[in-house]
Amino acid sequence: MSAHSHIDTLLSGNSQWIAHITASDPEFLPESVQGQTPGTLWIGCSDSRVPESVITSSRPGEIFVQRNIANQARLDDVSTIAALRFAVDVLGVQHVVVVGHSDCGAAEASWNAVSPPRHESGLPEGDFATVPDFPVDDPLNRWLEPLTRFAGSLNTPVGRNPVEFLIEENVKRQVAEISDTQIVKEVWSKRDLAIHGWVYELGTGRLRDLKVTRSRPAA
Known part of the structure; x- marks a missing residue:
């Protein structure tokens, strides 16, 4: 498939979706203009095989989404923290x-970076490249x-x-x-909010609950 034909397929698919949603729920698109009331903030991986709306049978407007490589909620990432703030305080x-x-793939790359033969005794103290094909200071x-440093700290059972x-x-x-952020602590001082951890199994399509949910502390 050429680059242009792929883009054409996306645009054609959009037209098909509009026709379907308009026929099945004529008020859906006009109502979407009025605003959004999602119940969940989804912090997931950018991987194209894990589209949150598809794998949960959700419709537009039901999930607020923040995705990045390896589903990291890094406190030094303004984008993620801004999404968290907007999701819990505005929405x-x-x-x-x-x-x-x-x-x-990101987890595999990180594990490989701390494993033999690349590193026989842990990570170096200074800068290093998880993906050796790119410079150390490459954004990836x-x-x-x-x-990768977290991977190096783990003892696999x-x-x-x-x-x-x-x-x-x-x-x-x-x-x-996330549970330890000031944003979440402020919310917990006023109302309930639950933080969950799941893993999506590509081979089965199942979402697996890791049973690590954190909720508002008891008063």
Whole structure:
């Protein structure tokens, strides 16, 4: 498929979607103009195989979305923190869900970077490149560095796949860090808000709850 034919397919698909939604729910698009009231902020991976609306059978307006490589809720990332602020304080979502996924290329790259033969005894103290094909200061390597250092700190249980373990532990870590933000603490002082951690299994299409939900502390 040529680049142009792919774009044509996307535009054609949009026309088909408009025709379908207009026929099945004539008021949907006019009502969408009035605003959005999503119940959930989804912090997921940019991976094209994990489209949140598709895998949850959700419609436009139901999920507020922040996606990046390896579903990282980094506190030094203004985009993610701004999305969190807007979602909980302006839109009033009741849930924040951090969603990782199986077969994550970023997690595999991070694990490989801390494993033999690249590193026999952990990561170097200074700057390094998770993806050796790119310079150390490349945006991709700068973005992946915290995940790679986290990978280097893990002790994978016997019998576990180390990349799968990293994927799960990364989600758990993001849930903990979001829960510890001042934004969430301010919300918890006023109302309920739940922070969840899930993993999407590409091979089955299932969302798996890691059972690490954090909620408003009891008064």
